[in-house]
Amino acid sequence: MSAGFASRLDPVLPAVAEHFGTPFHIYDLQGLHETATAFQDAFRGLASREYFAVKGQPNPAMLRRLREYGFGFDCSSPAELAAATMAGATGEDICFTSNNTSLGELAEALELGAIITADDETVVDKLIAMGARPRSLALRVHPGTAGAVGESYLGDTESAKFGVRVDRLAAVAAKAATLRPHRFGLHMMLGSGILRPEPFLLTLDLLLEQVAALGLDVDFLNLGGGIGIPYRPQEQAFDLPAFARAVRERLDAAGVRPRILFECGRYILTPHGVLVTRVLNRMSKWREMVGVDSGMNALIRPGMYPHAYHHITVHEGQGRPLETVDVVGSLCENNDKFAIQRRLPRTAEGDLLLVHDTGAHALSMAFTYNGRLRPQELILHPDGTVERIRRAETIEDYFATLTCDADRLEVVRQ
């Protein structure tokens, strides 16, 4: 959460909490504007496009805003394709980077005219069998151990789920050529939450190496998502202008000008959202526990990833004595904690806590275990007004799928 966002939200927060009720994720459109324009500025003059990763934030109201900056959308499921379409995206505004894909999903993405990123050789085989003619086709490449960057999200090579093995690339590219796409490209994504440009430059190098070694004619290279944000106050932000300069230099040195695509989600939106939750209970166990009215059902990262950190501030907490607490939700899981042994200003029941950096990969990963329902989403406009863009789930929503067509099958045994 930037200082600017805090200064915009602080004065209105009690009234917003009173009016809409807690908990809620709230997104700062001014901050989004600043990041989106900085992204455009960094890559100005280079043929490139950001395809925002819809998995990070699928609310069409937010996607419509992102479209205003010329971004396309990276989708990986039919629901994400629908969200992108609802936001007005058509054809090659959409990049379908899925994995373990069904024929039906592939047909849907083709029907929309999306850029198809084949994550596996079988996708190319299926496209051939379908008689498909994708206008734009990319092969996602797994570089093997050459792509190990420490912060890997690919996992070790042996257990890798994503991409075409680099030693099969020549053969798969030859098959892909029989589909005669208008535009052909390569895709590679080495990791996630990465705060240094080097792994992305390595991605570019590895792709350029394959282009040269195999004599491929590529129109575009997709470097994926994965640019990190400083979740911890002491972390340094990613140096986007320096990265953009280095990309230009690499392409100049290679003497090629493929269009560069990105699928960033976290970098674009995460710092511009916070989860606002109210203290329900103060509990003294072996440790001091601050129980709040939200939980990992609304933000799973701290419970799911052992090293995930979300900064927490207490509204009007300045000047209070500090104490060490666990901040906990209401799920019947001991890892339902937003913070463990965190130094925070002393809180009381009714206080508002801000869990930072929930603009992406927060509500999109939410779930309803224990019947704890997903919270509402609000946006903070630059003029200070606050608008609801998704209501909180209700008990009726929770039971909605019980209403279904009567259907009972009696299998006749032979």
Ligand SMILES: Cc1ncc(COP(=O)(O)O)c(C=O)c1O
């Ligand atoms: C294929 C692909 N593209 C893009 C992204 C977005 O990553 P991030 O939001 O970290 O930029 C992901 C994240 O898992 C991904 O798997």
